[in-house]
Amino acid sequence: MNTRERCMNILHYKGVDRMPAVHFGYWNELLDEWAALGHISAEMAKGARVDGSPMQRELDKIIGWDCNWYNVISANKGLFPCFERKVLEELPDGSRRVLTGNGVIEKIKPGIVSIPSEDDYLLRDREAFETLFKPKMQFSEARVAADRIKQVFAEKHAEDIPVGLHIGSVMGEVRNIATVLGMSYLIYDEDEDLFADIVDTYAEMQYKCTEAVLELGLPFDFAHYWEDICFKNGPLLAPEIFDELCAKHYKKRNELCHKHGIDIISLDCDGVTEALIPTWLENGVNVLFPIEIGTWGDQFEPARKKYGEKILGVGGMDKTALRKDKAAVDAELERLKRLSAMGGFIPCPDHRLMPGTKFELVQYYAEEIKKIKL
Numbered sequence: 001m002n003t004r005e006r007c008m009n010i011l012h013y014k015g016v017d018r019m020p021a022v023h024f025g026y027w028n029e030l031l032d033e034w035a036a037l038g039h040i041s042a043e044m045a046k047g048a049r050v051d052g053s054p055m056q057r058e059l060d061k062i063i064g065w066d067c068n069w070y071n072v073i074s075a076n077k078g079l080f081p082c083f084e085r086k087v088l089e090e091l092p093d094g095s096r097r098v099l100t101g102n103g104v105i106e107k108i109k110p111g112i113v114s115i116p117s118e119d120d121y122l123l124r125d126r127e128a129f130e131t132l133f134k135p136k137m138q139f140s141e142a143r144v145a146a147d148r149i150k151q152v153f154a155e156k157h158a159e160d161i162p163v164g165l166h167i168g169s170v171m172g173e174v175r176n177i178a179t180v181l182g183m184s185y186l187i188y189d190e191d192e193d194l195f196a197d198i199v200d201t202y203a204e205m206q207y208k209c210t211e212a213v214l215e216l217g218l219p220f221d222f223a224h225y226w227e228d229i230c231f232k233n234g235p236l237l238a239p240e241i242f243d244e245l246c247a248k249h250y251k252k253r254n255e256l257c258h259k260h261g262i263d264i265i266s267l268d269c270d271g272v273t274e275a276l277i278p279t280w281l282e283n284g285v286n287v288l289f290p291i292e293i294g295t296w297g298d299q300f301e302p303a304r305k306k307y308g309e310k311i312l313g314v315g316g317m318d319k320t321a322l323r324k325d326k327a328a329v330d331a332e333l334e335r336l337k338r339l340s341a342m343g344g345f346i347p348c349p350d351h352r353l354m355p356g357t358k359f360e361l362v363q364y365y366a367e368e369i370k371k372i373k374l
Contacts, residue, residue, distance in 0.1 A: 001016060001017050002160035002161075003160055003162070004163075006018070006020040006066070007020055007022070007067070007161075007162045007221075007346060008221060010345070010346055010374065011264050011312050011344060011346070012264075013309065013343050013344055015374070016374055018370050018371070018372065018373060018374075019340060019369055019370060019371075019373075020067065020370070021065050021066045021365075022066060022068070022346050022348040023060075023067075023353070024069060024070055024289075024315070024348055024349055024350075024351060024352055025051050025352045025353070026049075026353045027352050028113075029113060029354075029355045030353055030354060030355045030356075030357055031044075031045035031046075031048055031049060032045050033355055033356075034359055039359040040059060040062070044058065044059055051068055051071065052068055057159070063359075064366035066370075067161040067162065069162070069266075069289060069346070069348055070164075070224075070268075071156060071161060071162060071164060072163075072164040072165065072166040072224050073149055073152055073153055073156070073163065073164070073220075074165070075145075075210075075212065076143040076145075076209070077143070077166075077169075077173075078101070078102075078173065079101065079102060079133070079136040081136065082101030082102065083099060083100065083101050083102065084099075085098065085099060086098070086099050091107075093109075094109070094110045095107055095108060096108050097120075098116075102176050102177045103121065103122040104118055104120075104121050105118070105119045105120035105121065106118055106119060107119040118179045118180070121181070123177055123178050123182055123198070125191070125194070126191065126194050129194060129198060133177070137201045137205050139208035139209060139212075141212070143209055144212040149216060149218070150218065153218045153220075157218075162221040162222060164223060164224045165210070165218075165222075165223050165224070165257075165262070166223075166224050166225075166226070167206065167210045167223045167224065167225060167257065167265075168206035168225065168226070169206070169225055169226050170199070170206075170225070170227070170245075170246040170249045170253075171237075171246050172227035172229050173202065173226070174202055175236065177202075178195075180236055183195070183237070184237070186198075187237060187241060196245060199245050203246075203249040203253075207249070207253050210256060210257070211256060214256065214257070214260040220260075221262075222264035222265065222266060223254075223257045223264070223265045223266070224266045224268070224289075225265070225266070225285065227267055227269040228268070228269055229242070229271075229276070230270060230272055230273050230276065232271060233272060234271070234272045234274070234275055235273075235276055239275040239276060239279070242279060243279045246279060247279050247283050248283075250279065250280065250284055250285060251283040254284025254285065255284065257284070263286075264286065264287060265285050265286055266285070266286075266287035266289040266314060267280055267285045267287065267288065268289055270351075271292070272292075272299070273288070273299060274299065274302075274303070277303060277307070277311070281307060281310065281311060286310060287312040287313065288300060288311065288312070288314070288315065289313070289314040289315050289348070290315035290316075290349075290351050291314070291315030291316035292351070293318045298316055298339075300313040300315070300339065301339060304342055304345075311344075312345065313346070314345075314348050315347075315349075315350050316339060316345070316347060316348070316350060317332060317336060317348055317349045317350055317365075318350065319349035321361075321365075322349070322357045322358060322361045322365060323357050323361075325361070326361065326364060329361055329364060330368075333365070333368055333369065333372075336369070336372070337372055343374070347369060347372075
């Protein structure tokens with residue numbers, strides 16, 4: 001069997017010869033660290049930063065991975081054109097206030113590689129939406145580079161690994177544009193109708209992007225959303241409001257995917273997602289990916305017990321074990337064997353491998369995960 005067959009069979013509760021070794025990429029700093037230690041070349045460290053890139057696929061072979069699950073193709077589904085990125089202010093401590101392509105002003109501190117703090121935002125009211133943002137949220141054929149998509153798909157598909165279509169976001173990207181603070185004011189204090197218009201406008205554009213790519217007739221193996229609308233204590237907005245605003249858009253977009261033969265639809269949302277799973281599951285999303293565990297514990301097993309076999313998973317491997325020792329990896333492998341026995345589940349490090357991850361332990365894990373028999 002090849003990797004595509006193994007992954008798709010597992011997610012359809014069909015037999016496989018072994019478990020595929022699946023990952024979700026690397027922090028750039030880890031790749032640089034591995035290069036400094038002599039595990040990979042500086043050229044590979046630079047080229048492997050992009051998910052599904054030829055250089056990352058070469059690194060996959062060296063380590064022993066079968067594939068990166070986040071092997072997706074996308075139209076341009078963001079603000080188009082985006083805002084011009086520019087530095088607005090240089091601060092005495094070396095920090096800069098920068099206007100991003102999303103119309104958000106971030107404070108960027110030198111030497112810090114985590115997510116910058118949001119200092120201000122442009123999407124404050126109806127006037128800003130109508131004049132600055134709504135024109136950038138419209139569909140156009142220019143968003144869909146058909147020849148490029150066909151070429152990239154052919155290259156990826158030839159490798160016999162799962163190839164997904166990224167179908168966007170319903171709330172996560174709106175949160176990126178409005179910011180958590182701005183979104184909260186719009187929903188609760190200022191203009192509920194405006195916020196609904198923002199969500200509907202953005203979602204309709206992404207639906208049309210999805211439709212245009214699917215009409216190219218390419219046999220995608222799965223569809224994928226990015227959301228990131230939760231944090232360590234749960235959703236960033238009330239589940240009832242999320243359902244009211246988002247359910248119809250998931251349903252519409254997922255029904256379009258089903259019409260084109262795609263029945264595996266995964267969704268990436270960091271944080272504690274339990275309260276939003278009903279909205280996703282009832283409207284066509286059926287794969288949780290990644291499944292966070294290192295910070296707040298395994299969320300897949302409780303979800304499986306609650307929702308049964310209609311919920312699938314890719315993730316749930318505590319990647320912090322790969323920074324420790326072989327005994328920690330062995331203990332994690334034993335836990336993953338138990339989860340894998342439930343079916344419909346592919347172990348994968350719960351997010352990108354971070355600095356401090358030991359190259360030899362990743363190789364060991366990739367070798368051992370393949371020994372799980374289903």
